[in-house]
Amino acid sequence: MRINVLTIFPEMFASPLDHSIIGRARQRRLLEVRISDIRDFTTDRHRVVDDSPYGGGAGMVLKPDPLVAALEAIQAGAAQRAPVILMSPQGERLEHRRLAALAGEHEVSILCGHYEGIDERVVEQWVDLEVSIGDYVTTGGELPAMVLIDALARLLPGVVGKEESVVQDSFFSTIFDYPHYTRPQCFRGHEVPSVLLSGNHEAIRRWRRKQALKKTRQQRPELLAQAELTEEDVKLLAELDAEGA
Ligand code: 4GX
Numbered sequence: 001m002r003i004n005v006l007t008i009f010p011e012m013f014a015s016p017l018d019h020s021i022i023g024r025a026r027q028r029r030l031l032e033v034r035i036s037d038i039r040d041f042t043t044d045r046h047r048v049v050d051d052s053p054y055g056g057g058a059g060m061v062l063k064p065d066p067l068v069a070a071l072e073a074i075q076a077g078a079a080q081r082a083p084v085i086l087m088s089p090q091g092e093r094l095e096h097r098r099l100a101a102l103a104g105e106h107e108v109s110i111l112c113g114h115y116e117g118i119d120e121r122v123v124e125q126w127v128d129l130e131v132s133i134g135d136y137v138t139t140g141g142e143l144p145a146m147v148l149i150d151a152l153a154r155l156l157p158g159v160v161g162k163e164e165s166v167v168q169d170s171f172f173s174t175i176f177d178y179p180h181y182t183r184p185q186c187f188r189g190h191e192v193p194s195v196l197l198s199g200n201h202e203a204i205r206r207w208r209r210k211q212a213l214k215k216t217r218q219q220r221p222e223l224l225a226q227a228e229l230t231e232e233d234v235k236l237l238a239e240l241d242a243e244g245a
Pocket of ligand 1: 086087088089090112113114115116117118131132133134135136137138139140141142144
C-alpha cells in the first residue's frame with residue numbers, strides 16, 4: 001500500500017515511521033510512505049502556506065492553492081485517484097471498521113491540517129473523508145496522521161507476524177485481551193496468578209477468558225453489550241457477579 005502525506009512539517013514523520021514494525025514493513029516494501037512538503041508547492045518568494053480568515057476572527061487558515069497543487073502532483077500519472085483523507089477534529093471518529101476498509105486501498109493521501117484548519121473549498125472539492133483520532137485537540141494533523149498510518153499498516157498482509165496476528169484477532173471481536181505476566185514470578189511482593197503456573201491449559205484458557213470479560217465490563221460495558229457471548233461467557237460473568245467483581 002502507498003500512503004501519501006501532505007504536511008507543512010515533513011521532518012516530523014522521520015523517526016516514528018522508521019522503527020519497529022512500521023520501519024520493517026517499509027523496508028520490505030509492504031508499505032510505502034511518501035511525504036510531500038506543502039511549502040514546496042507555493043509560488044511566492046516567501047513560500048507562504050497560510051493566511052488570515054475571510055470574515056475575520058482569530059488564527060490562520062491553510063491556503064488552498066499550495067494544497068491542491070500538492071494533491072495534483074501526487075495524482076499526476078496515477079492510474080486512479082487515491083482517496084484523500086483530512087485529519088480533523090471534525091471528522092468521523094477512527095475505528096477498526098474504517099481501518100479495515102482503508103487497508104483494502106492501493107493508495108491513500110492524508111492531509112495534515114494546522115491552525116484553524118484548511119480552506120473549506122478544499123474540503124468540499126478534494127477531500128473524500130475526514131477522520132478524527134478522538135474528541136480532543138492536537139496541535140496539528142501530523143500526530144493524528146501517524147496514528148492512522150500505524151494502525152492501518154498493521155492490518156496490511158504480512159506486516160504483523162503470525163503469532164501477533166492471533167492477538168490482533170482478539171481486538172477484532174469486541175472483548176479486550178486478557179492480562180499478561182512474565183518473569184519474575186514474584187515482583188516486589190506481587191505474585192503471578194497461580195493458575196498460570198499450574199500447567200492446566202484448560203484452566204488457564206478459562207481464567208484468561210474470565211479476566212478478559214471482567215476487564216471489558218469494568219472499562220467498556222457497552223462493548224460487552226454488543227459482543228456475541230458464548231454460554232461459557234455467561235457462566236463466567238455470573239461467577240464474577242457472585243465474587244462481587
Ligand atoms: N484528530 N487536530 C488538525 C487543524 C485542523 C482543524 C480543522 C483541519 C480542520 C485532530 C484530531 C486534531 C487539531 C488536527 C486541529 N485541520 N486531527 N488541526 N483530534 O485535533 O485528527
